[in-house]
Amino acid sequence: MTLRINVQHRFAGFDLDVDLDLPPGVSVLFGPSGSGKTTLINAVAGLLRPDQGRITVDDWVLLDTASRRNIAPHRRRTGYIFQDARLFPHLNVRQNLAYGRWFAPRDARVASMDRTVEMLGIGHLLTRRPASLSGGEKQRVAIGRALLSGPRLILADEPLAALDEARKAEILPYFERLRDEVAVPILYVSHASAEVARLATTVVALRAGRVIACGPPAQVLGDVGVVGARGAASLLTAQVVAHHADGLTELITPAGTLWLPRIGDAAGATLRVRIMAQDVILSRDRPAGLSALNILQGKISDLRFGEGPGAMVTLAIGPDRLAARITRRSAEAMGLATGQTCHAVIKSVAVAPDAIGTGR
Numbered sequence: 001m002t003l004r005i006n007v008q009h010r011f012a013g014f015d016l017d018v019d020l021d022l023p024p025g026v027s028v029l030f031g032p033s034g035s036g037k038t039t040l041i042n043a044v045a046g047l048l049r050p051d052q053g054r055i056t057v058d059d060w061v062l063l064d065t066a067s068r069r070n071i072a073p074h075r076r077r078t079g080y081i082f083q084d085a086r087l088f089p090h091l092n093v094r095q096n097l098a099y100g101r102w103f104a105p106r107d108a109r110v111a112s113m114d115r116t117v118e119m120l121g122i123g124h125l126l127t128r129r130p131a132s133l134s135g136g137e138k139q140r141v142a143i144g145r146a147l148l149s150g151p152r153l154i155l156a157d158e159p160l161a162a163l164d165e166a167r168k169a170e171i172l173p174y175f176e177r178l179r180d181e182v183a184v185p186i187l188y189v190s191h192a193s194a195e196v197a198r199l200a201t202t203v204v205a206l207r208a209g210r211v212i213a214c215g216p217p218a219q220v221l222g223d224v225g226v227v228g229a230r231g232a233a234s235l236l237t238a239q240v241v242a243h244h245a246d247g248l249t250e251l252i253t254p255a256g257t258l259w260l261p262r263i264g265d266a267a268g269a270t271l272r273v274r275i276m277a278q279d280v281i282l283s284r285d286r287p288a289g290l291s292a293l294n295i296l297q298g299k300i301s302d303l304r305f306g307e308g309p310g311a312m313v314t315l316a317i318g319p320d321r322l323a324a325r326i327t328r329r330s331a332e333a334m335g336l337a338t339g340q341t342c343h344a345v346i347k348s349v350a351v352a353p354d355a356i357g358t359g360r
């Protein structure tokens with residue numbers, strides 16, 4: 001399902017103008033505070049009527065100001081997941097889920113209650129009231145309630161922002177399952193790049209009401225113009241080979257073996273691993289006698305110098321790209337040039353657990 005959003009809207013001092021054509025999967029609206037993420041998601045939900053615009057899910061028109069079509073919010077079939085779960089406190093979990101179901105149109109293909117409960121791991125919570133649930137559990141119930149309403153589109157406005165790191169880590173895999181197992185487009189607001197790296201199929205980078213980049217996460221999160229040199233990251237596709245007794249997990253990438261602190265996923269699972277450009281060291285020759293376990297070989301596909309002392313070197317590693325942020329001085333001393341073979345050195349412990357997600 002393709003989501004098309006063309007919206008222009010003006011508040012005093014703020015001007016939103018976007019034109020997006022988003023493929024299936026999770027589209028993350030990513031940008032600093034005040035860039036227009038919530039305004040945009042509210043326009044899609046029908047909570048804000050933009051000055052001008054047209055919003056469609058496939059051939060279903062939610063808004064078309066030119067023909068004065070504006071479907072009311074409750075008829076847009078959007079499942080909305082908020083920062084706070086907003087469950088009904090007087091209903092237990094099963095009743096909260098059933099409430100979502102009650103809103104599903106008769107002809108909607110709605111996931112079964114059993115399947116949803118199983119997918120979100122909330123079977124043991126069904127008779128509990130929201131007050132007795134943790135923040136992460138509440139958010140899983142909120143996802144279930146949204147799913148059971150038979151949505152044609154799921155909107156999630158910073159659903160993890162109110163949770164601590166441990167609870168975020170608990171919820172992220174459920175959003176990954178939602179992305180991989182439910183064929184409903186998801187528009188997801190976030191300003192956390194680790195979350196974007198794990199979840200996004202497409203990243204829409206917003207700045208002051210404009211789209212400054214839109215594309216796959218590996219492309220947008222590696223764009224220094226979007227994330228800055230310090231924030232630049234690469235996403236490597238890797239497959240789990242085995243878990244070893246010394247607490248390390250062995251993964252295979254097209255450029256060699258990657259050893260990371262133990263990962264929960266089973267052997268055979270395909271993961272996307274975020275590696276920050278500033279955590280990568282380069283060597284022309286294959287280094288020996290290093291403490292770092294990960295040495296990946298690639299060819300330099302791009303070399304850029306900034307205004308300051310830094311340089312960004314990109315290696316082609318199979319179909320993936322791996323960026324290294326080094327100094328101009330090192331790049332010149334090493335005589336780096338595009339097309340050369342180079343080795344990237346990455347410390348295992350530099351890859352944080354929240355930087356590893358499932359899927360390509």
Ligand SMILES: Nc1ncnc2c1ncn2[C@@H]1O[C@H](COP(=O)(O)OP(=O)(O)OP(=O)(O)O)[C@@H](O)[C@H]1O
Pocket residue numbers: 011012013014031032033034035036037038039040191
């Ligand atoms: N109802 C409103 N009236 C006037 N200005 C508004 C209104 N709603 C939002 N704005 C302004 O529009 C701009 C974008 O706000 P928006 O909430 O969409 O940003 P955001 O990217 O979601 O930010 P945050 O990450 O802080 O939630 C801000 O400058 C905000 O002050």
